[in-house]
Amino acid sequence: MFWILAARLYDPATVGLNSTLLSSMTLLGAAAQLNLGNAMLRFVPVAGGRTRGLVVACYAVAIAAAAVAGAVFALGSSWWSPVLHAAFGESHGESQLLAFFVVSTPVWTMFVLQDYVLPAIKRATVVPLENLVFSVLKILFLGGAAVLGMRSGIVVAWVGATALIVLVTTAWLARVLPRRSAADPVPPPFAVRDITSFIRADYAGSVFLQAAVFGLPLVVLARLGPEAAAVYGITWQIAYAFYLVVDGMGQSLVAHIAADPDRLEAARRSMISKAMLLLVPGVLVCAVVAYPVLSLFGPLYADEGGLLLVLLALSAIPNVITWSTVWAARVHRDGRILFWLPAAITTAVFGASWFLMPVLGIIGTGVAWLGVQSVAAAGVLVVSAFRSRGRRALSA
Numbered sequence: 001m002f003w004i005l006a007a008r009l010y011d012p013a014t015v016g017l018n019s020t021l022l023s024s025m026t027l028l029g030a031a032a033q034l035n036l037g038n039a040m041l042r043f044v045p046v047a048g049g050r051t052r053g054l055v056v057a058c059y060a061v062a063i064a065a066a067a068v069a070g071a072v073f074a075l076g077s078s079w080w081s082p083v084l085h086a087a088f089g090e091s092h093g094e095s096q097l098l099a100f101f102v103v104s105t106p107v108w109t110m111f112v113l114q115d116y117v118l119p120a121i122k123r124a125t126v127v128p129l130e131n132l133v134f135s136v137l138k139i140l141f142l143g144g145a146a147v148l149g150m151r152s153g154i155v156v157a158w159v160g161a162t163a164l165i166v167l168v169t170t171a172w173l174a175r176v177l178p179r180r181s182a183a184d185p186v187p188p189p190f191a192v193r194d195i196t197s198f199i200r201a202d203y204a205g206s207v208f209l210q211a212a213v214f215g216l217p218l219v220v221l222a223r224l225g226p227e228a229a230a231v232y233g234i235t236w237q238i239a240y241a242f243y244l245v246v247d248g249m250g251q252s253l254v255a256h257i258a259a260d261p262d263r264l265e266a267a268r269r270s271m272i273s274k275a276m277l278l279l280v281p282g283v284l285v286c287a288v289v290a291y292p293v294l295s296l297f298g299p300l301y302a303d304e305g306g307l308l309l310v311l312l313a314l315s316a317i318p319n320v321i322t323w324s325t326v327w328a329a330r331v332h333r334d335g336r337i338l339f340w341l342p343a344a345i346t347t348a349v350f351g352a353s354w355f356l357m358p359v360l361g362i363i364g365t366g367v368a369w370l371g372v373q374s375v376a377a378a379g380v381l382v383v384s385a386f387r388s389r390g391r392r393a394l395s396a
Contacts, residue, residue: 007230007234007298012231019154019233023233024084026214027211030206031210032070033062036061036199038254051121052178070098073097074100103159107162108159111162115130124255126169142157205341206342212345220362230301234297242286249274264328264331268328287314311363315373315374318374318377352372
């Protein structure tokens with residue numbers, strides 16, 4: 001609903017610039033959390049009385065890293081995103097971008113971390129409520145920004161709603177996070193080096209994946225212009241909802257299996273079955289209604305994005321296989337899978353999109369996503385089959 005309203009209130013070029021700005025902020029915020037979200041999923045369930053201290057320390061490190069990342073991106077925007085820099089004017093563009101990213105990136109990082117803390121403390125049911133309120137606030141703020149004639153109203157509404165949600169949720173977490181007590185049972189031992197080892201194994205791979213998810217709009221903007229960036233941004237927002245299904249299940253998997261990793265393989269298979277049961281019908285429905293849904297945003301989005309939405313939605317099906325493998329590797333701390341699988345997928349998506357866009361237009365990004373995810377999932381299944389055969393041979 002937010003993006004339908006945005007597309008109706010603002011012209012495609014403005015939507016493209018605003019959505020690219022938000023994608024850049026999202027990428028920086030996700031990268032700046034330094035994989036501490038996944039670390040909290042892994043260690044908070046076994047931290048006992050140390051939970052509060054662990055969460056506070058992770059927040060402090062991530063906020064500082066986010067402020068630095070936002071400043072660096074803004075100061076160098078004329079080099080790595082000249083179109084975005086020019087949109088804010090040559091004289092004051094850098095200072096405006098600096099103010100925006102230094103403030104918004106830490107706020108978004110805290111928003112990201114909340115969605116890891118809540119499942120880690122067994123309060124995952126709060127996440128849908130948080131996201132519902134966030135969605136409503138964005139729409140309300142967007143309407144107000146449009147009435148005031150704000151050119152950056154889409155960004156202002158998004159960041160304003162994020163800040164309010166972060167403020168309320170942080171205040172609530174301060175009340176419910178357990179405090180250390182002398183009567184608490186001694187938790188299983190883990191040291192700072194255990195957390196840093198976990199982060200180091202997973203962080204680079206996570207950054208690669210976030211670059212594909214949130215960084216590709218910058219490539220589209222540079223390659224095809226702001227209107228194409230608007231079409232890609234809108235269609236990706238819809239298709240990415242299918243990706244979030246397995247992401248949410250993966251967070252729950254890590255939080256519940258961290259203390260009992262022997263149940264991992266059975267839990268992973270159950271996760272795949274449940275995800276497919278939800279996704280396959282949803283994707284098929286999306287393929288049928290893609291054009292009429294996008295027509296709600298305007299004729300440009302329907303004409304240019306109908307087939308793109310179908311391709312992007314279909315790519316979420318093989319993503320169940322690839323991403324469930326990554327979530328399982330987080331439990332085992334398998335650094336090879338955690339780095340190489342996301343790195344390979346991201347590199348291939350960027351490369352294929354870059355070369356296909358001049359030939360196929362914006363559709364090239366959808367072809368890249370579906371093709372790369374399908375090949376990666378096939379590779380994962382082949383490797384898994386060989387490993388299973390090897391285990392059976394050893395046990396025979």
